[in-house]
Amino acid sequence: MLSASFNHHAPSNTRQRTPSDAPTLRFLYVAAAALVLSFSAQAAAQDTARKEESPAFVGKLPGDAKWSVARDLAAVVPVGDAAGDSGLMIGPLVRVGFQATKNLELGMRGGYLYGLDKDIGGGTVTALSSVPIVATVRWFFVREAVGPYASLDAGVNLLRRRYRTTSESNVLDLDFHASENHWAPMATFGAGAVLSRRYPIDLRAQVSALDLHTIAVGAAAGFPIYF
Numbered sequence: 001m002l003s004a005s006f007n008h009h010a011p012s013n014t015r016q017r018t019p020s021d022a023p024t025l026r027f028l029y030v031a032a033a034a035l036v037l038s039f040s041a042q043a044a045a046q047d048t049a050r051k052e053e054s055p056a057f058v059g060k061l062p063g064d065a066k067w068s069v070a071r072d073l074a075a076v077v078p079v080g081d082a083a084g085d086s087g088l089m090i091g092p093l094v095r096v097g098f099q100a101t102k103n104l105e106l107g108m109r110g111g112y113l114y115g116l117d118k119d120i121g122g123g124t125v126t127a128l129s130s131v132p133i134v135a136t137v138r139w140f141f142v143r144e145a146v147g148p149y150a151s152l153d154a155g156v157n158l159l160r161r162r163y164r165t166t167s168e169s170n171v172l173d174l175d176f177h178a179s180e181n182h183w184a185p186m187a188t189f190g191a192g193a194v195l196s197r198r199y200p201i202d203l204r205a206q207v208s209a210l211d212l213h214t215i216a217v218g219a220a221a222g223f224p225i226y227f
Contacts, residue, residue, distance in 0.1 A: 061197045062144065062145035062194060062197050062200050063099075063144040063145050064226065065099075065226035067099075067227050068095075068097045068226045069096055069224065070202060070222045070225070071093075072093040072111070072220045072222030073092060074113060074220035075088060076088075076089050076206070076216040077216060077218060078128065078214055078215065079216065079217055080215050082210075082213065084120055085161065086116070086127045087115060087116035088115070088116050089113040089114065089128060090113060090114060091111055091112045091113040091114050093109055093111030093132075093220065094109070095136060096108050096109075102140075105136075105138040105139075105140070105145065106137060107135070107136040107137075107138070108134070108136065109132065109136050110132060113130040114129050115128040115129050115130075117164070123165050125164050125165075126161065126164075128159060128161055128214070129159075130157055130158070130159055130160075130210055131158035132153075132155065132186055132188075133155050134156075134187075135155055136153045137153075139151075147194060148191075148192070149193065150189075150190070151189070152187070153188040154186070155186060155187075156184065157184050159183075159184055160181045161180050162180070184210070185212065186211060187208070187209050188207070189207050190204045190207075191204070200223065201222075201223055202220075204219060204220045204221075205217075205218075206219065
């Protein structure tokens with residue numbers, strides 16, 4: 001009897017779940033899920049940032065280094081009065097650049113452009129080849145060494161004109177007052193963009209004065225290495 005009486009009057013520690021507990025539990029579940037998603041998104045963002053802040057290939061990122069070396073492939077076509085002097089001129093260029101300020105880059109560029117034959121009639125073809133050696137200035141409008149820019153190159157150019165008859169395999173040594181191979185002043189105005197810090201692919205459109213009489217338009221693409 002004493003045991004039965006004790007069990008009858010002992011307080012219960014178990015509370016029955018009421019309908020009012022359901023919103024609270026749903027809130028806790030939603031809060032926990034949101035917290036997990038937040039941590040996952042933050043981790044993904046940090047991983048993406050680490051990838052963006054590391055070079056895709058070699059060297060440093062643009063803006064993290066003062067010096068760069070770029071290898072370009074350029075193609076230009078003479079226009080206007082010079083359109084009949086040569087076909088497409090294509091070849092490699094090498095540029096060394098120094099980031100003087102956030103927006104200003106100074107450098108030197110050189111290379112070789114080989115001209116394809118252009119038929120000028122009468123069984124004769126002609127072509128131009130160019131060896132430019134120029135100083136370069138680039139102004140970046142938005143970010144240091146990345147994004148859109150305008151460029152100006154000025155220097156000298158070794159311009160070679162060659163003639164060949166279709167009936168002969170040799171290059172004729174025609175004497176045009178020693179102007180077949182001559183040095184001339186040249187200048188190039190360009191507009192382009194470096195696509196991103198991680199993939200600093202350089203694309204440029206340009207207009208060049210190969211000498212005082214020869215204008216050519218074209219484009220170039222390159223990939224610089226920063227160090």
